[in-house]
Every structure is written in structure tokens, then in C-alpha cells.
Amino acid sequence: ETGVTQTPRHLVMGMTNKKSLKCEQHLGHNAMYWYKQSAKKPLELMFVYNFKEQTENNSVPSRFSPECPNSSHLFLHLHTLQPEDSALYLCASSQDPRPSSSGNTIYFGEGSWLTVV
Amino acid sequence: TQLLEQSPQFLSIQEGENLTVYCNSSSVFSSLQWYRQEPGEGPVLLVTVVTGGEVKKLKRLTFQFGDARKDSSLHITAAQPGDTGLYLCAGGGYNFNKFYFGSGTKLNVKP
Numbered sequence: 001e002t003g004v005t006q007t008p009r010h011l012v013m014g015m016t017n018k019k020s021l022k023c024e025q026h027l028g029h030n031a032m033y034w035y036k037q038s039a040k041k042p043l044e045l046m047f048v049y050n051f052k053e054q055t056e057n058n059s060v061p062s063r064f065s066p067e068c069p070n071s072s073h074l075f076l077h078l079h080t081l082q083p084e085d086s087a088l089y090l091c092a093s094s095q096d097p098r099p100s101s102s103g104n105t106i107y108f109g110e111g112s113w114l115t116v117v
Numbered sequence: 118t119q120l121l122e123q124s125p126q127f128l129s130i131q132e133g134e135n136l137t138v139y140c141n142s143s144s145v146f147s148s149l150q151w152y153r154q155e156p157g158e159g160p161v162l163l164v165t166v167v168t169g170g171e172v173k174k175l176k177r178l179t180f181q182f183g184d185a186r187k188d189s190s191l192h193i194t195a196a197q198p199g200d201t202g203l204y205l206c207a208g209g210g211y212n213f214n215k216f217y218f219g220s221g222t223k224l225n226v227k228p
Contacts, residue, residue: 006159042218097215099146099209099210099213105162106162110158111158
């Protein structure tokens with residue numbers, strides 16, 4: 001139990017569907033992240049939120065729409081995805097989005113495995 | 118190019134063997150983390166190192182942060198099949214505004 005909970009753990013959706021991934025952190029952190037991990041690529045940062053404000057969008061296509069209503073919750077809304085979007089989507093949180101010598105550390109959820117058919 | 122280079126990319130060994138994986142950068146890091154990830158799961162934090170030259174032990178795992186804070190190593194003694202997974206290093210420097218991840222070392226320990 002890392003303190004970061006993701007739902008659903010597995011999702012299969014058609015290319016015309018609309019679905020959402022949900023993340024909740026119980027660590028009192030201020031920063032939250034979405035990462036994408038596929039079999040053939042290393043971990044890719046998608047979005048960063050700090051105190052509910054988006055601070056980074058790593059050139060992510062608009063078919064992925066994040067939402068951060070408060071510092072504890074993060075959503076990823078999915079619409080008209082492509083089969084190549086199938087991947088493990090990881091939510092994470094940290095006290096601060098910047099590394100520091102005080103040991104600021106990112107904690108991950110268990111991931112949502114997405115399959116687009 | 119990756120800010121953090123991990124080596125080797127793949128490692129397949131027999132149970133009981135020792136191994137070392139490396140995480141190198143040309144930049145100075147304020148802190149560095151090591152994670153282990155099993156297939157279909159999220160990365161789980163193993164350790165955070167913050168002081169140059171620091172050595173931390175977690176049972177059979179020994180983590181070292183280089184004196185110059187540009188590199189780190191993870192040594193596993195008497196590897197077991199349960200050590201199988203993807204090992205990721207991550208960190209950032211004093212002037213960085215975000216965390217960077219290495220591409221990982223995929224370890225397979227055969228019984």
C-alpha cells in the first residue's frame with residue numbers, strides 16, 4: 001500500500017468510448033502526476049499538477065484530458081483513443097514537484113492497465 | 118538522450134548469484150531514488166539517497182550514491198526469483214524543476 005490508489009485497475013474500451021481513470025492520494029502531497037508506460041518505451045511523463053494547477057503538459061494529445069479538482073484527486077478523461085494508446089497508466093504524487101536534497105520522493109499507484117480495441 | 122542512463126538494460130542470472138546495476142548521469146543530483154516494478158504493477162520505492170557517498174542497505178540490497186552525486190549503484194547479494202522485475206532510478210538536480218527517470222534494468226532471476 002503506497003498511499004496512492006488508482007481505479008479501475010483494468011479497462012478495455014473501444015475507440016469511440018469515453019472513460020475516465022481515477023487517482024486518489026492519502027499522503028498529504030501537493031503534486032500529482034500522470035505517467036504512461038508501454039512495453040516498448042520507458043516511463044513517459046504526461047501531466048504534472050501542483051496545488052491543483054497544471055504545471056506541465058508533455059505534448060500530450062488532446063484525446064487525454066486531465067482534471068485535478070483538489071490536491072488529493074486526479075482524473076484522466078479518455079476520448080476517441082487509438083489502439084497505440086494501450087498502456088499502463090500510472091498516477092503518482094510527491095510533496096513537491098521539484099527534486100530536493102531533503103529527499104522529496106515520488107510515490108506511485110498500482111496503475112491502470114488500458115486496452116483500446 | 119536520457120538524463121539518467123541505466124546499465125545493463127537486461128540481466129538474466131541464476132538464483133544465488135550476485136549482481137550490480139548502475140545509474141549514471143553527467144549532472145549532479147540533489148537526491149536519487151530506486152524503484153522496483155513488477156509486470157502490470159506500479160513502481161515501488163526501495164530507497165532514497167541524498168548524501169554523496171551514502172550507502173544504504175535493505176536486506177540483500179545495497180544502494181550507493183556516488184561521492185560526486187552523479188551516479189548510483191544497486192547491488193543484490195544472493196539473488197532470488199522474487200527479485201525479478203524492472204529496476205528504475207529517478208532523481209533531479211538542484212536546478213531541475215522535475216524528476217527524471219532512467220529507462221530501467223530488467224532483471225530475471227531463474228530458479
